[in-house]
Amino acid sequence: MRLGLAANxxxxxxEDAALFRWLRACEPGIRDLRLALHAVGRTHDAIAAAGMLRGYDxxxxxxxxxxxxxxxLVAEVVGLEGAERSLDGAIYFIDPVDPSSIFPEATALKRQCVIHGKPFLSTVASARDWVEMERIHAGLAPDPNADRFHALESQTLALIAHDAMKPQMLAFADAHFDVLSRFAHRMATGTTGLRLNELAWSRGWPQDVPWVERFQSGPLGGDAQIAxxxxxxxxxxxxxFEDPHVARHHEADIQLLERAVTTVTDEAVCTTSLAVAKRWCEAVNKRGILVGAT
Known part of the structure; x- marks a missing residue:
């Protein structure tokens, strides 16, 4: 697999910057997976200067x-001629107050990942979680240092979908209801929350207990409440699950939530692709079986 790599x-x-915290935690997994990292200039130079990934081709x-x-990187996420000019996703460690994080190419990198169903990993937690997910799918032993990302029973999950993506969110929740129900708490905005609760009740969830805590709709401030x-x-x-094809009249609220996630970069995992979300749920189940067998 090939991922683009950039960091503000x-x-x-x-020495303790986010890029290096991620590499210290995930370098063994990167090498095990033979993950190709196509790093933008200063990011590459910082890795080399720190002596990390030494000798890794x-x-x-x-x-x-x-x-x-x-x-x-944006063009190669879309795909160019030949396999060598195609990326499977991108890691972009974003500083939410760095002006370059909202340059057109930075915004386009995320948008094209979303459009093409590829991972866009903007936090240390997301990148660590993704490496563990791919390790599990590759048949490697679970990394105990990633256990906290799978402690679902002590975590809260937010489920958000724009109008055109609501059917996909409902189908995703239906297909992976058991995994999502493991979370200690779930929350959602507006109509998404209403439909998710109706789905849960239809599956036998107690009628007097909401499956998700409902916040306001996105345009009325739900994204800000979750942020x-x-x-x-x-x-x-x-x-x-974002719809990248339409203008959103509450774009500022969406960006606010994304900035909140990147502000707590070591703590929050954010998934914007349906394909990645499905793959993560499958990894949760596989990892649980592997941990239980040890």
């Missing part, structure tokens, strides 16, 4: 961002 300056400027250097490095829970470390995972 905050996340590679010091899967680390590829791209131009600096100002010279089009991030733009090239507050994320910032307070009261929501550890967000599954957000």
């Amino acid at each position: 300056r905050l996340h590679h400027h010091t 899967g680390l590829k250097r791209y131009p600096y961002g100002r010279d089009g490095g991030l733009m090239k 507050d829970r994320v910032l307070e470390h009261r929501c550890q995972r967000v599954i957000f």
